[in-house]
Amino acid sequence: MPLTESQLADIEAQRDASAATRRPTVPALEEKLFAVIPLLDHGFIRVIDYMGDDGAVVQAARVSYGRGTRRVSEDAGLIRYLMRHHHSTPFEMCELKLHVKLPIFVARQWIRHRTANVNEYSARYSVLDREFYIPEPAHLAAQSAVNRQGRGAVLEGDEAADVLALLRDDAARCYDHYAHMLNEDAEGEPADPDRAGLARELARMNLTLNTYTQWYWKTDLHNLLHFCALRADAHAQYEIRVYAEAIIDILRAWVPATYEAFQDYRLNAANFSGAMVAALKRMLAGENVTQETSGMSKREWTEMMTALGK
Numbered sequence: 001m002p003l004t005e006s007q008l009a010d011i012e013a014q015r016d017a018s019a020a021t022r023r024p025t026v027p028a029l030e031e032k033l034f035a036v037i038p039l040l041d042h043g044f045i046r047v048i049d050y051m052g053d054d055g056a057v058v059q060a061a062r063v064s065y066g067r068g069t070r071r072v073s074e075d076a077g078l079i080r081y082l083m084r085h086h087h088s089t090p091f092e093m094c095e096l097k098l099h100v101k102l103p104i105f106v107a108r109q110w111i112r113h114r115t116a117n118v119n120e121y122s123a124r125y126s127v128l129d130r131e132f133y134i135p136e137p138a139h140l141a142a143q144s145a146v147n148r149q150g151r152g153a154v155l156e157g158d159e160a161a162d163v164l165a166l167l168r169d170d171a172a173r174c175y176d177h178y179a180h181m182l183n184e185d186a187e188g189e190p191a192d193p194d195r196a197g198l199a200r201e202l203a204r205m206n207l208t209l210n211t212y213t214q215w216y217w218k219t220d221l222h223n224l225l226h227f228c229a230l231r232a233d234a235h236a237q238y239e240i241r242v243y244a245e246a247i248i249d250i251l252r253a254w255v256p257a258t259y260e261a262f263q264d265y266r267l268n269a270a271n272f273s274g275a276m277v278a279a280l281k282r283m284l285a286g287e288n289v290t291q292e293t294s295g296m297s298k299r300e301w302t303e304m305m306t307a308l309g310k
């Protein structure tokens with residue numbers, strides 16, 4: 001369901017307002033504040049608030065009286081050092097608050113990240129909108145044959161059409177029954193005066209997992225990076241990955257030096273086990289090391305080769 005006129009007006013009013021502050025602000029993130037970043041078919045992310053910037057990370061690391069910043073290159077160097085050595089607490093000095101609209105099955109994965117503050121739209125108090133996530137045909141894939149937690153080839157032709165029709169029909173039918181059990185008209189009055197209607201907290205159990213929910217979600221920069229590293233990874237499900245990737249875009253605007261360090265030392269980095277380092281040393285010394293002579297399992301060996309681009 002697109003945003004209503006009154007919701008759009010609220011967003012515009014917030015975007016038009018401004019306040020003087022002594023706190024550091026980030027112009028590139030101010031530009032994004034409150035704006036809707038559309039994701040999937042009905043989802044979105046909005047930045048509601050933030051605290052701190054790259055300077056706040058540096059300030060905390062140096063425990064300084066002033067902004068703590070020196071030359072930009074020196075500050076970026078310190079941030080890279082902190083990231084490289086997992087000195088996490090300076091990153092906890094920054095916070096980001098988001099308004100997120102997401103399918104319930106994505107929310108179930110997201111909520112596992114416990115180091116955040118969450119307030120979800122109450123389906124005990126309010127009626128959920130008639131909105132379901134229906135994947136684009138390009139994302140409608142078969143079960144992967146090699147990864148039990150992943151997808152394989154995209155479904156084609158009649159099978160794809162059949163699956164899409166089932167997803168749409170089942171979600172719509174369950175929502176129709178939800179609405180019937182609630183027995184409420186647009187004003188919240190009984191649609192059929194002869195029926196009491198079921199409580200909202202019970203009627204919702206009939207909804208499909210692709211129904212959209214919403215929450216406010218706030219976390220600090222350290223735990224946000226952890227979330228992004230896990231959920232923007234190729235192993236994460238596409239539907240949560242698009243949210244993580246949108247958050248990484250926000251990071252680039254908000255904390256550019258932290259974003260660069262995060263790319264280098266987390267997203268584009270690889271971890272090598274003790275056995276991997278030993279095998280790499282032997283390889284660099286000119287030895288022809290194979291999986292069998294490496295002492296590694298086939299899986300660990302494949303992971304190392306993938307990290308090396310082999």
Ligand SMILES: Cc1cc2nc3c(=O)[nH]c(=O)nc-3n(C[C@H](O)[C@H](O)[C@H](O)COP(=O)(O)OP(=O)(O)OC[C@H]3O[C@@H](n4cnc5c(N)ncnc54)[C@H](O)[C@@H]3O)c2cc1C
Nearest residue numbers: 109112113114115116149223226227230231233235236237
């Ligand atoms: C690709 C992928 C597949 C997954 N598959 C499954 C699955 O099949 N089944 C499943 O149940 N989950 C699964 N998960 C969820 C995963 O196991 C984590 O629960 C989730 O990623 C949250 O990570 P976290 O605990 O590190 O984050 P947070 O909860 O934000 O915690 C951040 C860090 O804080 C510390 N911490 C937080 N709370 C505690 C605590 N109570 N005790 C000790 N330390 C704490 C830990 O160091 C933790 O790493 C999957 C996640 C991913 C990314």
